[in-house]
Amino acid sequence: MKSFFEAYRNAIYRHNLADSDAVSGSVTYWRNLLFANTLIYVIPFSLIALLPSIVFCLNNRLYLLAGIDFVAFGLCLYLAFFPGLSVLVRKLILILSTYAIALVMLIHVGAEGPGLLFIYASTVFALLILPRTFAYHWSWLNIVICLGFAGILHYDLSPVDDVNQFDAGIWLLISSNLMFLSLLCSALIPKLFDGLAETVDKLESKNSELERFTYVASHDLQEPLRMVTSFLKQLEKKYAGQLDAKAHQYIHFAVDGAERMKWIIQDLLEYARSDQDYKSLERVDINELVEDFRLSRKKQMSSVGANIISDPLPILHINKTPFSQILNNLLDNALKYSKKNVAPNIRIRVSGERDFWEFCVEDNGIGIESDYFDKIFEIFQRLHARNDYSGTGIGLAIVKKNVELLGGQVWVESVLGEGSRFYFTLPKS
Amino acid sequence: MKSAHILLVEDNDGDIMLTTEALQERKLINRLSIAKNGKEALDFVFQQGKYADESLPDLILLDVNLPLKNGHEVLKIIKNDERTKKIPVIMLTTSSAKRDIELSYQNHANCYITKPVEMDAFLAAINTIEDFWIQLVKLPSAEPS
Numbered sequence: 061m062k063s064f065f066e067a068y069r070n071a072i073y074r075h076n077l078a079d080s081d082a083v084s085g086s087v088t089y090w091r092n093l094l095f096a097n098t099l100i101y102v103i104p105f106s107l108i109a110l111l112p113s114i115v116f117c118l119n120n121r122l123y124l125l126a127g128i129d130f131v132a133f134g135l136c137l138y139l140a141f142f143p144g145l146s147v148l149v150r151k152l153i154l155i156l157s158t159y160a161i162a163l164v165m166l167i168h169v170g171a172e173g174p175g176l177l178f179i180y181a182s183t184v185f186a187l188l189i190l191p192r193t194f195a196y197h198w199s200w201l202n203i204v205i206c207l208g209f210a211g212i213l214h215y216d217l218s219p220v221d222d223v224n225q226f227d228a229g230i231w232l233l234i235s236s237n238l239m240f241l242s243l244l245c246s247a248l249i250p251k252l253f254d255g256l257a258e259t260v261d262k263l264e265s266k267n268s269e270l271e272r273f274t275y276v277a278s279h280d281l282q283e284p285l286r287m288v289t290s291f292l293k294q295l296e297k298k299y300a301g302q303l304d305a306k307a308h309q310y311i312h313f314a315v316d317g318a319e320r321m322k323w324i325i326q327d328l329l330e331y332a333r334s335d336q337d338y339k340s341l342e343r344v345d346i347n348e349l350v351e352d353f354r355l356s357r358k359k360q361m362s363s364v365g366a367n368i369i370s371d372p373l374p375i376l377h378i379n380k381t382p383f384s385q386i387l388n389n390l391l392d393n394a395l396k397y398s399k400k401n402v403a404p405n406i407r408i409r410v411s412g413e414r415d416f417w418e419f420c421v422e423d424n425g426i427g428i429e430s431d432y433f434d435k436i437f438e439i440f441q442r443l444h445a446r447n448d449y450s451g452t453g454i455g456l457a458i459v460k461k462n463v464e465l466l467g468g469q470v471w472v473e474s475v476l477g478e479g480s481r482f483y484f485t486l487p488k489s
Numbered sequence: 490m491k492s493a494h495i496l497l498v499e500d501n502d503g504d505i506m507l508t509t510e511a512l513q514e515r516k517l518i519n520r521l522s523i524a525k526n527g528k529e530a531l532d533f534v535f536q537q538g539k540y541a542d543e544s545l546p547d548l549i550l551l552d553v554n555l556p557l558k559n560g561h562e563v564l565k566i567i568k569n570d571e572r573t574k575k576i577p578v579i580m581l582t583t584s585s586a587k588r589d590i591e592l593s594y595q596n597h598a599n600c601y602i603t604k605p606v607e608m609d610a611f612l613a614a615i616n617t618i619e620d621f622w623i624q625l626v627k628l629p630s631a632e633p634s
Contacts, residue, residue, distance in 0.1 A: 283583060286606055287503040294510070322606075336577040 070415060072099050073142045076150060087257040088191075095151050095189040099140050102424040108131065122220075128164045132157040151189050158182040159201070166209050170223035171231050176238055179205060184249070185243045199239070199246045206235035274332035278325045285325065289318045322451075328455040330385075331439065333459065344380050346373035346387075350408060353391050366395055370408035374417065378486070382462040389455040390482050394423035396449055397480075415488050416468065422481045428474040437470070457482070492519035493623050496546035498530040499564065500555050501524070504604075506583075510552070511615035517623050522546060527558025531566060534573050545628045546576060550618075551598075553582040553589050561592055568597040575629045579618065
């Protein structure tokens with residue numbers, strides 16, 4: 061049942077969210093998502109109103125209304141399951157269908173029917189899913205409809221006699237409430253989105269400022285660090301004869317500290333930089349990436365007898381740099397956190413049945429305690445002393461950042477002492 | 490064993506010391522002059538102000554990030570002047586930015602070297618510069634043409 065719903069939902073998303081203008085996270089994107097979700101729920105829930113309505117119409121010979129109901133429902137199904145047409149046109153089709161139903165309800169069922177309710181519902185949905193430039197259009201449309209229907213009542217223009225009995229003056233009184241409410245919504249609902257848009261903008265600019273700051277700070281820190289390391293080494297070299305063992309030890313710790321600082325700064329730079337390579341998509345053979353890794357770590361792998369086996373891996377249309385960072389960091393960890401005296405056996409698996417790829421990097425290393433499954437993905441969080449396993453603790457943070465930026469998720473399954481399986485997903489698009 | 494007069498243009502005192510010591514390792518240079526900003530470098534090369542009695546250098550090691558006039562501006566001026574454009578200029582800088590590299594070659598730098606971060610690699614780079622530019626390569630005469 062769950063997978064049926066997922067398939068249904070994914071079909072609707074696929075046809076209604078493909079708008080490349082809507083940057084993920086922007087207000088337009090959320091409006092489009094709301095539209096897609098509206099379709100998801102309108103189709104099943106509307107049957108609650110639709111089925112009794114059609115029975116009622118057929119009993120009372122309101123064939124036009126029954127026809128309009130069918131057409132509107134059919135249009136919703138079309139919007140859900142067929143591609144083509146821009147998102148704006150799709151949204152207008154939905155709103156105008158509900159307006160059409162409302163009009164026919166007014167004219168054929170009368171002022172006591174659900175017509176007014178449908179007009180109001182259409183207005184609210186229109187304000188939520190359509191851009192704010194159309195905000196007041198719906199209110200003016202509603203005013204026109206209300207005045208128009210008053211005219212129909214006054215001049216007995218409805219084909220249904222019972223409808224014409226309703227007093228036009230009383231209708232104007234009742235419908236003035238609709239006019240008031242819809243103007244109120246036209247004024248207020250866009251303000252909600254304005255607030256959202258402002259917050260999103262602020263967050264985005266804060267984020268990019270932070271990234272720039274990290275990059276600049278890391279970059280500027282490298283120079284003084286170079287001075288520290290270089291002169292300590294010169295000291296060691298040129299005054300070797302005049303320094304006792306203790307002095308050498310002092311220098312050693314100082315140099316080591318500076319080296320570590322250098323690694324942290326370089327890792328920070330890489331973490332901050334990893335967002336900037338997102339422009340270009342290319343055709344990447346993942347098998348080649350694995351082979352590149354084997355070649356570049358040849359010495360290290362042969363010294364511990366490591367081997368990497370992989371399933372046949374796909375050729376993907378992706379950003380190469382972030383994906384390589386993900387793969388290399390996971391493979392490096394698998395090599396690094398291996399058991400002493402046990403050759404690391406690393407296995408890369410992939411499955412692609414659903415609409416995403418699921419990769420798994422499995423090792424026979426030291427494993428991770430389940431308490432730490434989330435912590436290891438945090439920046440600079442390590443589980444071991446530096447002397448036991450080298451590194452700054454940024455590898456998995458980079459993996460997580462890149463995977464999420466590519467639209468996927470990453471998690472780990474592991475048993476302490478037996479090995480770990482790192483999973484990450486990538487949407488197929 | 491040839492010798493040469495090198496002008497080192499560098500604002501960071503630490504780097505001046507490191508580069509000087511590295512250059513003097515093998516005693517190939519018989520004269521090393523230092524300019525600490527762009528203006529001083531130009532005064533030296535054009536024998537202005539306090540450098541009126543100086544002779545033209547055989548080779549210039551030029552950093553990019555300098556106060557007063559940056560390395561790109563100094564390079565442009567040197568390479569556009571009839572008297573000085575023949576002097577080989579080696580950009581020796583921490584920057585590995587593509588923009589800096591491109592701009593340097595556009596302005597006719599003879600070559601561009603990014604200073605290695607590691608001390609040993611830096612020493613090796615200086616030795617390579619000496620081997621190539623002083624031992625192997627023939628330099629133009631230092632006399633103004």
